Amino acid sequence: MSEMGLVVVGAAGRMGQVLLRTVHSMAGVRVVGAIERAGSPHLGKDAGELAGIGIINVPISDDPLSAFAKADGVLDFTAPAATIEFAGYAAQARIAHVIGTTGCSPDDDAKIAAAARHATIVKSGNMSLGVNLLSVLVEKAAQALGPDDFDIEIVEMHHRHKVDAPSGTALLLGEAAAEGRKIALAEKSVRVRDGHTGVRETGTIGFAALRGGSVVGEHSVILAGTGERIVMSHLAEDRTIFARGAVKAALWAHGRKPGLYSMRDVLGL
Ligand SMILES: NC(=O)C1=CN([C@@H]2O[C@H](COP(=O)(O)OP(=O)(O)OC[C@H]3O[C@@H](n4cnc5c(N)ncnc54)[C@H](OP(=O)(O)O)[C@@H]3O)[C@@H](O)[C@H]2O)C=CC1
Numbered sequence: 001m002s003e004m005g006l007v008v009v010g011a012a013g014r015m016g017q018v019l020l021r022t023v024h025s026m027a028g029v030r031v032v033g034a035i036e037r038a039g040s041p042h043l044g045k046d047a048g049e050l051a052g053i054g055i056i057n058v059p060i061s062d063d064p065l066s067a068f069a070k071a072d073g074v075l076d077f078t079a080p081a082a083t084i085e086f087a088g089y090a091a092q093a094r095i096a097h098v099i100g101t102t103g104c105s106p107d108d109d110a111k112i113a114a115a116a117r118h119a120t121i122v123k124s125g126n127m128s129l130g131v132n133l134l135s136v137l138v139e140k141a142a143q144a145l146g147p148d149d150f151d152i153e154i155v156e157m158h159h160r161h162k163v164d165a166p167s168g169t170a171l172l173l174g175e176a177a178a179e180g181r182k183i184a185l186a187e188k189s190v191r192v193r194d195g196h197t198g199v200r201e202t203g204t205i206g207f208a209a210l211r212g213g214s215v216v217g218e219h220s221v222i223l224a225g226t227g228e229r230i231v232m233s234h235l236a237e238d239r240t241i242f243a244r245g246a247v248k249a250a251l252w253a254h255g256r257k258p259g260l261y262s263m264r265d266v267l268g269l
C-alpha cells in the first residue's frame with residue numbers, strides 16, 4: 001500500500017515541528033504539505049529544514065486548500081479559530097483530520113461536528129497512549145468510589161506559553177470522571193476558587209491549573225476520601241508521545257467513514 005500523505009498545519013509551532021520530525025521517522029506516512037498563516041516569517045522555507053531533519057522539498061505555504069487537495073490527512077495542533085477553518089477544508093477534500101488543538105468552545109465543537117459529516121475527524125485533548133489509558137482508570141475509579149465518600153480534584157501544570165486553561169487533558173479526565181459518576185461535567189465542575197468559597201459542594205469535580213517554565217504537561221486526578229487519597233498521575237516528558245499518537249490516529253482514520261472519533265476509539269480502549 002502507498003504511504004499516507006499528511007499535511008502538518010501550524011508547522012512552525014512547538015507541536016508542528018515535532019510532528020514533522022515524527023512523520024519523517026515513521027513508516028507508512030510522509031509529509032506532503034506544511035502550512036502556516038499568511039504573513040508568517042516562515043513561509044517559503046523548507047519544512048524539513050525548519051524542523052532540523054534536512055531538506056524534504058516541502059515549502060511552508062499559506063494555502064491550505066491546495067495542500068489538502070493533494071493529501072490523505074491533516075495533523076492539526078494550532079488554535080481553535082484555525083482548526084474550525086481547517087475542518088471545513090478537510091470536509092471539502094473528504095480526508096482525515098486529526099485535531100489536537102485545545103481550548104475549543106462549545107460553538108467551535110459544534111462546527112467541528114458539522115465538518116465530521118464529510119471529514120473523518122479524530123479529536124482529543126491528549127493524543128498519548130498513557131493519558132487515554134489513565135482516562136479509563138479514572139472512569140472506573142470514579143464509578144467505584146462514590147461522591148459521598150470521595151471528592152475528585154484535577155491538577156495540571158504546563159509550560160509558560162500555554163494559552164488555555166484548564167488544559168484539554170484535564171477536561172478529558174474530568175469528562176471520564178463524570179462519565180464514571182453518570183453526571184454532566186458542565187453542571188458539576190468548579191473551575192476557579194478564590195476568597196471565601198464556603199465548604200466544598202458534594203459531587204463536584206474541581207480543577208486547578210499551574211503555569212511555568214518548560215513543563216511539557218503534568219496531570220493528577222486526586223480522589224480524596226476521609227483518611228486516604230488515591231492520586232493517579234501522568235507526566236509527559238517529551239512531545240513526541242503526542243505526535244506518535246496523532247500519526248497513529250491518521251493511519252487509523254485513513255479510509256474510514258466520516259465521523260467524529262476519539263483517541264479511545266483509535267486505541268480500542
Ligand atoms: N492533544 C494533544 O495531545 C496536544 C495538544 N496540544 C495543543 O496543540 C495546540 C498547539 O500547541 P503548541 O504547538 O504548543 O502551540 P504553538 O503556538 O507553538 O503552535 C501553534 C502553531 O499554529 C500556528 N497557527 C495558528 N493559527 C494558524 C492559522 N490560522 N493558520 C496556520 N497556522 C496557524 C501558529 O502560528 P502563529 O505563531 O503565527 O500564531 C503556530 O505556529 C494547543 O492548543 C495545545 O494545547 C499540544 C500538545 C499535545
Ligand SMILES: O=C(O)C1=N[C@H](C(=O)O)C[C@H](O)C1
Pocket residue numbers: 102125126158162166167168169170216217218236
Ligand atoms: O499546550 C500544551 O502544551 C499541551 N496541551 C494539551 C492539553 O491542553 O492538555 C496536551 C498536553 O498536555 C500539552
